[in-house]
Amino acid sequence: MGFPHPPHDRESVVLSKYFGDKEAIGLEGWRKRGGYVALQKALGMTPAEIVGVVKESGLRGRGGAGFPTGVKWSFMKPGDGKPHYLCCNADESEPGTFKDREIMRWTPHALVEGCAIGAYAIGAEVAYVYIRGEYTEALDRMNAACKEAYAAGILGTNAMGTGKTVHVYVHKGAGAYICGEETALMNSLEGRRGNPRIKPPFPAVAGLFGQPTTINNVETLVAVPHILNNGADWYKKFGRADNPKSTGTKLFSVCGNIQRPGNYEVAMGFPFKDFLYDLCGGPLPGRQFKAIIPGGISVPIQTREEAENSPMDYEGFVANGTMLGSGGVIVIDDAQNLVKQIARAARFFAHESCAQCTQCREGTAWTTKILERIVAGEGSTEDLDTLLEIGEQMTGKTICVLSDSCATPVKSGIEKFRGDFEALIKKKKVHMVPAQVA
């Protein structure tokens, strides 16, 4: 359902089935709704079997990068004599994204179950759930769910009575965007400053506490119990027939200038046009969509035409000038000053840059200053060229992609909506000139 709106019959409700259902929050209610059946089943399988099923299902990372989950899990070599760790990235801080929050608020046990299965599948006995600092309600519910799960013997040294050890620990972040980057998250978990680490070594080789680690998004892990319960083939059925690379359902968080913002769960490949106009109710009265950011603020901005042509899956968005990202749909209509929106996005990245890499530390702030100057009517046309060049310098040259993320909306904004920038530049602020005293 388009939570908090009434469900729409074109949604494919799997993960969001119990959003708004207060009884699903507690363990008893969750068990009545089929909870922990998959975990019981998983603990009876070998880790390799679970990885095989997940690989077969085509599940890809829902945090933004879209890396195949089963393949990621297969990087973890069982029996290497080292402790393995699973990190669940619940630091959902990408502006425009709020799907993981609802998962943790309404179905915390689904995440506990997903973490437990994921940990077992990669040979880990410990899973850490790193929750964004601002998500206090989600944090409380996750803590309560873990407590219940331990009390019921679901977690612990004899998980579900199988003699296997699965621990799930909840950790609260301190409110930094960068801690959603996987290696920064690990640094933060270890008690260090949340700076992304240089890769290699990749987390699967040396991650949390220097040990092999897998890190997955909340939505990814929550999908795993459903895949185990219903089979890979069932999961693969969600998706475009002509695109087997994107499977399953995906939660989209919709915000901005639209009739019905909220969380929607649709099958991969759902037409974005129908999504915007039918499910979400289209633009506000008397307005038109102008620009759409479909995957959180880090992905390129789409024009209305591009958006209307996009199938909602990894490949469909790439073919239409953007990326699926985290599924945070930001809708901007024709009543907005788009440049101001982009400047605000840049300001966010400038604020959140960890300050390690030169291009990011200086580039995000420089970009912001230029954009804010343009918004204030002090810009020049050379500024646009400078912005594009800075954007080029900020892309693909740094440790993590925060810098790229800042450059992306700016570059795509100038490329696709240059007229908006130029209009602001032309409408130069007129400075008062003191009258000549004779």
Next chain:
Amino acid sequence: MADVKQVNLTIEGRPVTVPDGTSILEAAKTAGVLIPHYCYHPGLPVAGVCRMCLVEVEKAPKLAPSCATAVAEGQVVHVHSPKALEARKGVLEMLLINHPLDCPICDQAGECELQDYTYQEGRSEGRYRDPKRFNPVEDFGGDVVYVANRCILCTRCVRFMDDVAHDPVLAVAERGDRALIAKFEGHDLTHAWAGNVIDLCPVGALLSKDSLNKARAWELDRSASVCPNCSQGCNMIVETRDNQVVRLRPRPNEKVNKFFMCDHGRLSYRWMNRKDRVDVPLVRQGGVLASADWEVALRAAAATLSGKKAFVLASPNLSNETLFLLGKLARKTGGGGAFRVPQGAEVPLPGVEDLALRPDRAANGRGAELMGFTRSDAPLDGLGAGDVLVVADEELAELDAAGVAKAGAVIVIGTTLPAWARHAANVVLPIANCTEEEGTFTNLRGRVQRFLQAKAAPGAARPSYFVLGDLLAASGEGSGFWTAGQTFDALAAEVPAFAGLNYDGLGLRGAMTQGALATGGATA
């Protein structure tokens, strides 16, 4: 190391073979290619944050940070390709947008890597038109002052304090372009090795209070030397301006001090510039010390020694060569010699094996021992009544100078003329100090290292080995000690521990002496 796999690659068209695991940046150095970099330093863990060392690696999708990318077989690396150059140009421009560009008043100007690389490959003009970030200058305690506006956040200082000094008082505070280096509340940069952050800083952000505004980098003359302030023998560079030592800085030597030098050593240079030097030979005539020319003074000294036993009280800051000749002089007359070494606390640099400010606060105690001198806290005890006391640059500070009275005559070979010597000395021969002559020291591990002349000796003062060579000649001992090299080679032929060494072969990295002490790297 023979079992380490060797990797072949091509850097800027040159074939390079290096051990597996070497970074591209280090591999390039072996081919004579310096990849511009800021945060990378061979003595610190890799951070990979400045993004200055980006190079193009064929078949790689993105530019690679060469400091953090290991070499691979068959790799083809382009350092100066248009793509790599464009990226570094971008980094330089970004580093400069908030930089005050105050080179004319910055101490680092002339030896600043930001300046150098900007001239080398930066844009001629910046495009930044907005207000610059401002942070006030902060006193970091110790000898260090932090000019935040010039900082490029390379974090070398933070990593040095964390990983080498093991005294993590520095950190990056704030985020984004507000970031700056900060000390932890209540902590100062007072670690005994903290001064190294000044050398490590590639720009003018961390400056020495001691040398602040003393000289422009291009006004300094530089000489390779060895620190005389303890027995570790850290390799250093003596920097002089107008014949005055104004700064001592470490000179890398993998075997001794890596890249570092302690604050005690670095700041103990004022004695090298002493103004109360004896700069002319003196001979006692009619009860008073009168200036004389060298001929007269040397003859007088030889006459004083004639037929007497000489007891030599030597400074452990004299070179091996001088101590060798002093020992020769003592033996020739059937006498002996002693020395004492001022003591202090040992302060190790924890992150580097066998590197410390040593308790022996003099360079060449080991050399004095090898030349047959006796280490003693009461060195005058060995002086026999009626012997000729030869005091070689030892001021007898805190010793009972009355002991000198036992001597039949006193010859002072020194840089200064202490009060007791004005009354007691029969002949005074002025010599150069260790920054005014060349020679070798032997460090506590038995490593023989050369130091070169950094400035001119005052007045008529002469190099100490030269004076002693003359004195031996005047005493009928033959000669041939005209240079430090000749003297060292004679020493090597006579003193077993130095067998097989020759002056030119020492180079500027030094060589180990023979025997039990030849275990460099062992911890005392």
